[in-house]
Structures are given as C-alpha cells and as structure tokens.
Amino acid sequence: MLRYVFRRLLTAIPTLFVIVTISFFLIRVAPGGPFNQERGLNPFIKANLNRQFGLDEPLWMQYLNYLNNLLHGNFGPSYNLPDFTVTELFKVGLPVSIQVGTSALILALIIGGILGIVAALRQNKAADYAVIATATAGSTIPTFVIAPIYQLTFATTLALVPVATWGNGALLNKIGPIVTLALPQIAIVARLMRGSMIEALRSHHIRTARALGLSDWSIIVKHALRGALLPIVSYAGPAAAALLTGSIIVETIFQIPGVGRYFVEAALNRDYTLVMGTVVVIALFTIVFNLIVDILYAVVDPRVRYD
C-alpha cells in the first residue's frame, strides 16, 4: 500500500508539470497584462514595473524562471497586491477556506447521508418524497439566492447573526457561509446516498442476511451501508477539493478572507502569479483527495488491492 501511495505521488509530478505549463501559457494568451489600467500607465513607469517583475524578458525565459522558482517553493509576488507574495496570501486565506469548506463537507456528509438512508428505507413513501423534493430544490437553488435569504432572515429580521463579517472566525459569523456552502452538497449527497442504498438493499447478499434472521441494524449498517458508501466516497473526493479551496460567491457575500475569490479576481486582473498559485493549489488538492478516495476504496472494499 505504501508503495502504491508513493507511486501515485510520483505520477503527480508530471501531472502538475503539464497543468502548470498549460495554464502558464493560457493566461498569457489572454489580452492585457497586470499593469494595464483604464487610464493607461505612464509608459516609463510601466516599463519599470515590467522590468522589476521580469515581464520584459522573452516568454520562454519567464516560464523557465517561474518553474525554477516553483521548484524552490516560491510562488512569486502578487502583481496586484504588491505588498504580499502569493505564498503569504495563501498562508492567510487558505486556513479560512479550509475551515469553512471542511465544516460544510462534514455537515453535508452527515446530514445528506442520513437523509439519503432514511429515504432509501422508506422508498416511495412520504419521507422519501420529502427528501427527494428537498434535495432537488436544494441542488437547483443557487448559492447566491440562498445566501441573501439567510442574511435577510437570520441577520436582518431576527438579528441572531451578523450579516457578513469574519472577525476572528467566531462561530456565529461562520454559520452563514458554512450552511450556504453545505446546502447544495447535502442535496447531492442525499440523492447519491439514496440511490446507492436502494441498490445495496436490493442485492442478493442482503436477501441472505434477512433469510438468516439478522437484525435490521446489522442488515442496514453492516451489510448495506458499507457497500453503499463507495459512490459517496468517490463523490466526496473531488467535492472536498472544490470546497476546501473556497467559493468566490460565498466568500464575497459573507466577506470572508478566504482564497476562493483569488481565482476570479486574479484572472480578471491578469495577476499571473496569483492565478498560477491558485491553479497549483487546486491541482494539489484534487490530486491528494483523489488519492485519498482510492485509498478509502481499498479500506471499504477488500476486492480492491493496489499491490
């Protein structure tokens, strides 16, 4: 198993290299640059800036420089927030995004999972229809609708929580973003869980368990749920990578200092280094979580062996 993990991490290196290369040149293809402004910068100043950041060198040279820096763990300075390096920005923002994202993911897995199991056990009965209806609504109503409704109800009208502030990450401030982020995920997990649980409950070995007079608890939890978890595990991997790297909508609406907004803002501002930094971070998260998914698969299902 260890050898497998090691091998997978090794293959991540060429993957990352390809991602870095493609995105490096893609963002350069987009017209404009980090120092283009509406009113136009004094050409002398602009040339100075370009020289300072090495943007006056030929593109391939810039690329090699970037790779070299990257190999030394240096993501470079941010062009638009010149007081910070990209690394510093992530050091501040990433823990915030991870905190909110992890809470939302755990919430989604627990609540969505339970709802899905209940729906499967009450298939085609009232409880099932209620879960499906809620889940469908939950996954169709966009975040930017849910968030303002939450703010209107709980902050403005009831005055239970602040409208949008982070502070030092006090629990009250976090409820809004976590719930908003979790709701669509709850809906997705509930639907996935319901489907795979229904399928698991129909399988032949469940019939065997019932014929042997085993308890409902053993049938549902030990024999049905474990197999039914596999689709959830495969969904949760990429979902975790997406949630933990922040959401621009949620972070903007709730004024959270996370990294989700960097991606869009940096791309719009041609903040090359910040775009690249975000790409690398998201790619790393995706690779690592996919690896975790594959390891969990082997834990849940003894037929899966990697050696």
Added chain:
Amino acid sequence: MASDETILSVEGLHVRFHTLDGIVDAVKGINMHVKAGETVAVVGESGSGKSQTMMAAMRLLASNGEATGTVAYRGANLLTLTKAELNEVRGRKITMIFQEPMTSLDPLYTIGNQLMEPIMRHRNVGAEEARREAIKMLKLVRIPEPERRMKSYPYEMSGGHRQRVMIAMAIANDPDLFLADEPSTALDVTIQAEILNLMADLRKRLGMSMIFITHDLNIVKRIADRVYVMRLGEHPYTKALLAAEPTGHKDPVPKTTPTMLAGTDMRVTFKVGGGLLAGEPIYLKAVDRVSVTLKRGQTIGIVGESGSGKSTLARALLKLLPSEGSIHFDGRHIEKLDPQAMRPLRKQLQIVFQDPFGSLSPRLTAGQIVTEGLLVHEPSISSRERDRRAAQAFTEVGLDPANRNRYPHEFSGGQRQRIAIARAIILKPKVVVLDEPTSALDRQVQKQIVELLRDLQKAHNLSYLFISHDLAVVRAMADHIMVMKDGRMVEQGSPEQIFDHPHEDYTKRLMAAAFVDHAEASA
C-alpha cells in the same frame, strides 16, 4: 425417516405484485405440506411461482409484493408474525439458500465473519465459541483448510465453494427446515453433483426437512421423497418436463465444405500478477496451442468446466481478445488486422452471451437493442428500412414485433435470449459464437431456443461455435465436439465418439457427472 408431524403447511397462499401495469398474480392459492424429516421437491418452469412461494414463506418478497393465506410453521403463521418473532424463526428454525451463489454472500466481509454472525445472533454465544462452531460447519460442508478459509473473502472462492459456505450458514443453527432454491443450477455439472450429494448427506445427518426447488427432474429423482408440480396440475406437467430434454442431432457437413473461420495454434496469455514495481510478472495460459476449423454451416460444440478456456478461445477467434496464432476468416488472414480494419468484418462475426439480462442494456427498448448494430454497420439505410429489418428479425426469432418498444426487464429469460439472438442475426452474420446461450434458462425454454438456433442455422447457413457445459444441449446441437481442460484441447471428434466412446479420463468424468441418472436408469 419422515414422521407424521407436519412442520410446515401452506394453505391458500396467494402472492401478488403491484406493478405499473397493474396487479400481477404470481402464486394463486397454493396448498403444500411438509412433514418432519421429509424432502419435498417443487418443480415447474420459470414463472410458475415456485420461488415466490418460498420467498413469501420467508417474508423475503420484493417491496411491491404481497402475500395472503397462511404459511404455518408448527402452528405459527409466518405471514403475520411480528418482525422480532419472525427473526427468531428465520435463520434459526427455517433457513434458505439461493440460486445465485456468486452474489449471495456479502463481498465486503470474510467468510468467517459472515458465518459467525448468525451463530452469535441466534445462540447467544461469544465470538470465540462462534468461531469454533463456524470452523466446524466449514468442515461439515467439506471446505478444505477451514481455519484458513475463515479469513477468505467471497471473491477468493469459486461458485461451488461459495454455495458450500451458504449451506454452512444455513445449517449452522441446526434448523428444522431447509429451503433450497435451485442451489446448483448456476454451477458446473461436476460441482452440481457434489453439492447435491452434500445436501442429501447433510439432510440425513441432521434430520431436517428440506424443500428443494428445481426444474431438473434428475435432481428430483435423486433427492426427493415427494414432488409438488406447480402450474397445470401434476401428471401432464411432469411428462412435459421429462420430454423437454433437448433431442435430435446434427448431421456433419460434407468434407468439401469451405472453411469459414479457422484458428491455428491459438494462444492467449493473461498477466495475473507483477507489474512495474511489483516484481516478476506472472502469466496464465488461458488458451494453449489450440487449433479450430469451423466450416460453413457447421456447429462445433466446445465443452469443459468453467475456467477451461472455452470462452477465451472463442473470443480470441473473433479478435475480441489479443492472442497469438493465425486466424483465417472467409478466405483471408485476419490476425494482424487492427480494430479499424476489423470493423467491416465485425457484422459477420457475432456473439450471443450466456446471461440474457446482463448483456442487454436495461435503458434501451428491445427494438433499439436489436437495431443498434445496424446503426453502426449500415448507417446509410433509412429508419423505415431499419424498422422493417427489426420487425423481420423479431418474427424470425419468434417474438411479436409489436413488443419492440418494451424494455428487457418486461420479457422473460427465454424471450430475452431471443432478443439477444435477433440482435446478432439482424446483421446477417456468417459465424455466430453462442457462449452458454441456454445455461440460464430452464429445460423447456432451453429446448425452444435450441430449436430456434437450429432453424436459423438452416435458413441462413450459419456456422456456430457453441460453448456450453450442458452436454445434453451440446449433443443436440453440434456435429463436432472439442473438449477443453486448463486451456488445452484434450479430445475432439464427432458427438458419437465423444459421448459414447470417450478416450480421456476427463471427458469420461464430465459425462459421468452430466448423465449419471441416465446411466442409473438404464443400469
């Protein structure tokens, strides 16, 4: 052995299913009695409700099923017990095994874990004692190395061994009544015989009653004290079942008939272990230097136990698997053709699989399934022409073309196999590989499919490669037979040579297992 005490009595049992098309009556007022120590067989073709009767008794019906009447176990009506009371009976007093040994065990837990669970639940004993009991049960069902096998997962065991584990789980709590729903149908002939012997032996030793559901009258003769026949009433139906053994034989094709498909010195090797960093690769020779010559209009039967390489050989001949050796089809060498170059030949080389359910996409209608190949191979024809061809193919395989818009699950097993055959012949193939096309069907339906295949062969001068472990069917279909074992061909010849004068021990053993009761009956 049997006493007068009735332990199970079924009275006026009805089973209904609420489906989208309305209510379907699966069992209509069955009466049945089983005495202590007695073995009762229930026979009938598929759809006669014999399995559903047992499922209803065990309260294992699908959620849209409903059972009325009484199923009394020692006076207690199983249909009205509370769940807690019911679970004191199920697995303790009455147990059941099923016809799907491959999927009836939980794939995620070890054999030991699954064996210990019902023992601990019903006998109120600790893990250590349950473990000892479990090992004892594995010994009783003659699983070799039981201590080691406790740690095995189901996927590490063969179908026969999995069914033995199922039996071990069923008898672990010393039940009164053992229900067996076609326990050997899905297994190889030699394994079937072993399982049946084991069950007969256990029944004697443990003194339990047994209800044995089957469509095989050989089994009935061997094992049952009494027979219930479901459907048209006892006597005429019993006759029909006996007569349903596939009969007839095929005349050999003339020596001068041109060759359609030939493989020379075929070898197929699978890598089963090792890899980039995992050390020396290990290879398995699935097919080892086998040559086949299939002439126009000929049927070659390939027989052998599962794992002997029958299907692998056929797939390699159709270039569905990479292989070594030369393949000759309709006058040209095809072993070196790439997939692109193979494509125009594909329509002439068709294959029909064993499991008619698994090989038909559940999301397409029967009509779509049958015409899918036309879309690929003859994309230029109009949709009306396609529809006409589909209707023709449906008629040809004996299906009502009006049912084209139904989905596979709305057809019976035999009808599904007809759909699979229609899908192959609509392309007007020259060679059809039939990979256990009748194994999942019961005898009466088998016979119909065999006759259909024969008619189609005559009408279109088809060449068949017929793979089966059912020797009665092979004997009725093939004019040349190859016997395979461990990837090698051990014997070949005409059906008369192979069936009546087999040379190899292996062939003799296959024959003995398949026709044991014929031998007994004639002796």
